[in-house]
Amino acid sequence: xxxxxxxxxxxxxxxxxxxxxxxxxxxxxxxxxxxxxxxxxxxxxxxxxxxxxxxxxxxxxxxxxxxxxxxxxxxxxxxxxxxxxxxxx
Amino acid sequence: xxxxxxxxxxxxxxxxxxxxxxxxxxxxxxxxxxxxxxxxxxxxxxxxxxxxxxxxxxxxxxxxxxxxxxxxxxxxxxxxxxxxxxxxxxxxxxxxxxxxxxxxxxxxxxxxxxxxxxxxxxxxxxxxxxxxxxxxxxxxxxxxxxxxxxxxxxxxxxxxxxxxxxxxxxxxxxxxxxxxxxxxxxxxxxxxxxxxxxxxxxxxxxxxxxxxxxxxxxxxxxxxxxxxxxxxxxxxxxxxxxxxxxxxxxxxxxxxxxxxxxxxxxxxxxxxxxxxxxxxxxxxxxxxxxxxxxxxxxxxxxxxxxxxxxxxxxxxxxxxxxxxxxxxxxxxxxxxxxxxxxxxxxxxxxxxxxxxxxxxxxxxxxxxxxxxxxxxxxxxxxxxxxxxxxxxxxxxxxxxxxxxxxxxxxxxxxxxxxxxxxxxxxxxxxxxxxxxxxxxxxxxxxxxxxxxxxxxxxxxxxxxxxxxxxxxxxxxxxxxxxxxxxxxxxxxxxxxxxxxxxxxxxxxxxxxxxxxxxxxxxxxxxxxxxxxxxxxxxxxxxxxxxxxxxxxxxxxxxxxxxxxxxxxxxxxxxxxxxxxxxxxxxxxxxxxxxxxxxxxxxxxxxxx
Numbered sequence: 001x002x003x004x005x006x007x008x009x010x011x012x013x014x015x016x017x018x019x020x021x022x023x024x025x026x027x028x029x030x031x032x033x034x035x036x037x038x039x040x041x042x043x044x045x046x047x048x049x050x051x052x053x054x055x056x057x058x059x060x061x062x063x064x065x066x067x068x069x070x071x072x073x074x075x076x077x078x079x080x081x082x083x084x085x086x087x088x089x
Numbered sequence: 090x091x092x093x094x095x096x097x098x099x100x101x102x103x104x105x106x107x108x109x110x111x112x113x114x115x116x117x118x119x120x121x122x123x124x125x126x127x128x129x130x131x132x133x134x135x136x137x138x139x140x141x142x143x144x145x146x147x148x149x150x151x152x153x154x155x156x157x158x159x160x161x162x163x164x165x166x167x168x169x170x171x172x173x174x175x176x177x178x179x180x181x182x183x184x185x186x187x188x189x190x191x192x193x194x195x196x197x198x199x200x201x202x203x204x205x206x207x208x209x210x211x212x213x214x215x216x217x218x219x220x221x222x223x224x225x226x227x228x229x230x231x232x233x234x235x236x237x238x239x240x241x242x243x244x245x246x247x248x249x250x251x252x253x254x255x256x257x258x259x260x261x262x263x264x265x266x267x268x269x270x271x272x273x274x275x276x277x278x279x280x281x282x283x284x285x286x287x288x289x290x291x292x293x294x295x296x297x298x299x300x301x302x303x304x305x306x307x308x309x310x311x312x313x314x315x316x317x318x319x320x321x322x323x324x325x326x327x328x329x330x331x332x333x334x335x336x337x338x339x340x341x342x343x344x345x346x347x348x349x350x351x352x353x354x355x356x357x358x359x360x361x362x363x364x365x366x367x368x369x370x371x372x373x374x375x376x377x378x379x380x381x382x383x384x385x386x387x388x389x390x391x392x393x394x395x396x397x398x399x400x401x402x403x404x405x406x407x408x409x410x411x412x413x414x415x416x417x418x419x420x421x422x423x424x425x426x427x428x429x430x431x432x433x434x435x436x437x438x439x440x441x442x443x444x445x446x447x448x449x450x451x452x453x454x455x456x457x458x459x460x461x462x463x464x465x466x467x468x469x470x471x472x473x474x475x476x477x478x479x480x481x482x483x484x485x486x487x488x489x490x491x492x493x494x495x496x497x498x499x500x501x502x503x504x505x506x507x508x509x510x511x512x513x514x515x516x517x518x519x520x521x522x523x524x525x526x527x528x529x530x531x532x533x534x535x536x537x538x539x540x541x542x543x544x545x546x547x548x549x550x551x552x553x554x555x556x557x558x559x560x561x562x563x564x565x566x567x568x569x570x571x572x573x574x575x576x577x578x579x580x581x582x583x584x585x586x587x588x589x590x591x592x593x594x595x596x597x598x599x600x601x602x603x604x605x606x607x608x609x610x611x612x613x614x615x616x617x618x619x620x621x622x623x624x625x626x627x628x629x630x631x632x633x634x635x636x637x638x639x640x641x642x643x644x645x646x647x648x649x650x651x652x653x654x655x656x657x658x659x660x661x662x663x664x665x666x667x668x669x670x671x672x673x674x675x676x677x678x679x680x681x682x683x684x685x686x687x688x689x690x691x692x693x694x695x696x697x
Contacts, residue, residue: 004092006341010332010333010336010337010644011325011329011337012324012325012328012329012333014363015328015329023195046321054321055321055322055590056322056324056590057323058552059342060551060553063340063341063342064557064559065554065557066552066553066554067326067554069684071620081340083337084324084325084327084337085333085552085553085590086322086326086549086554086589086590087337087338087341088334088521088542088546088548088549089550
């Protein structure tokens with residue numbers, strides 16, 4: 001049974017997916033990204049490939065840690081943010 | 090003609106008091122050591138030898154600097170630096186702007202224009218190739234920069250490129266900008282320096298081109314870079330603009346709100362570009378020679394559409410994250426029309442939006458605390474922000490206080506006001522909350538022009554896996570040095586920072602570009618050393634201008650007061666001091682930040 005992970009999208013990922021929030025399945029970051037990739041063609045074209053982030057994109061867990069490792073374990077209740085890595089001026 | 094391709098090998102030195110201009114040669118070694126833009130400007134500022142003088146004194150130099158890449162086909166290379174002492178900080182100020190002024194200025198046959206002295210009356214410096222004439226500016230004094238450009242083109246001819254000041258520069262507001270084609274050399278008050286010289290505008294037109302060492306290689310590099318500039322590395326800037334930071338920063342607890350009393354804004358969505366795009370027309374524009382096109386211009390006040398229904402660039406408001414934050418969340422304003430109106434007013438008056446918003450927000454907190462008797466100036470009132478902007482430039486008693494920036498205003502108010510004045514070295518803090526972005530906090534503290542994100546770029550470290558941005562440790566200070574060096578190189582080449590993620594081998598690719606332009610057998614390692622030299626040269630100017638180690642810190646608010654919705658996160662004076670010491674050590678300076686003669690020699694700064 002996979003975790004249901006809440007995902008918030010910002011900037012280009014939001015624009016490509018057409019949603020600000022969604023829920024994805026997975027026990028590791030790569031599985032969550034893979035689920036998003038399968039469901040949102042816009043993300044597959046731009047941000048995610050083979051369950052991994054493309055260059056220029058990064059995730060953040062709970063507004064705290066920035067992460068990219070697809071093997072990162074996620075727990076129920078984690079919130080994953082998907083955003084452009086150049087989160088600045 | 091210079092022996093070094095890409096350069097003219099000289100600069101023009103204008104003495105406004107005498108009404109003269111001379112052509113001064115630049116040594117090939119100087120060009121290689123300092124490149125152009127901010128680097129060459131810092132060298133020229135130091136060489137003038139007047140670091141201790143008041144920033145608004147007649148003898149204080151105001152320097153416009155081009156670069157070896159200006160005029161080349163490399164995308165985003167049409168940029169110029171403006172370097173001077175800042176009236177806001179009394180330390181070095183280096184600001185950048187883009188577009189055709191850089192190309193036309195370089196075609197006057199120079200690598201920089203140094204302006205000293207003071208005109209007897211409001212004037213325009215008209216430079217055509219290497220000839221100068223000083224014309225009266227009485228008819229354009231009081232006009233906005235855009236109106237000034239239009240009027241001077243009418244008078245001089247349409248092919249002049251013009252950099253000018255608005256009413257804020259004329260009144261020597263300490264955070265006045267210099268503007269060209271709607272872009273601003275924005276931070277630190279270079280517009281006030283220009284105003285103090287009674288110089289309303291510089292108009293340039295020229296015919297002199299430089300040679301490129303290897304045109305074929307340069308064109309190939311340019312095509313490749315342009316292609317990459319259309320790709321994912323710049324998608325955010327191209328499709329959304331920097332304003333898209335707003336909601337991201339709000340979610341991450343890094344959006345300065347109500348004079349840094351909070352780091353989230355409950356009305357962020359209302360002023361977000363996502364909301365603005367849904368409710369009004371938008372168009373895009375580019376600087377000259379740029380393939381990214383990051384300018385996102387929003388319709389404003391029900392006007393702006395032409396007969397074909399398309400928004401006209403000049404009729405809308407160009408919105409960046411920094412003006413959205415400074416005139417929105419920082420002042421607690423949630424009405425998007427009022428934020429757009431304030432942005433437009435800053436453009437017209439020639440005010441740096443970050444310092445204007447920062448100073449007004451600081452004043453509003455002083456009112457809230459009973460330290461300032463201005464009952465109408467309250468957080469959340471967009472009309473009050475507009476009134477304050479107008480008073481700054483009108484020179485009312487309150488406006489005169491606000492025109493000096495938050496540090497001097499705090500000094501006038503007394504009590505503990507300096508503890509929450511949002512500035513470092515007098516420069517207002519941009520839209521990055523230092524408590525939750527602690528590498529950026531270090532970058533602000535040690536920044537030679539004060540609290541500045543663009544010269545440091547340390548926020549990039551915080552928004553990565555490299556550090557815990559809420560608990561950055563001294564051994565990680567090296568990361569702030571590395572990213573600051575990269576910024577110094579980009580600002581000296583000059584290329585736009587929005588390209589940085591398109592450069593896969595940063596120093597190596599920069600070396601290839603310079604090789605193609607100049608013919609130098611230059612390596613990535615040499616360029617990394619050059620970047621460190623340029624940062625050190627800026628520090629050297631500050632030391633000569635009276636810098637003291639205690640300047641390299643943040644106001645007490647950021648060191649002692651947790652954020653209300655993030656109480657576990659602290660920075661603290663002790664850890665910031667440790668970070669600063671580690672930064673200085675990583676640079677090879679003394680632990681306090683002095684540059685000893687031996688270090689100066691090893692950096693190639695002995696002659697200065």
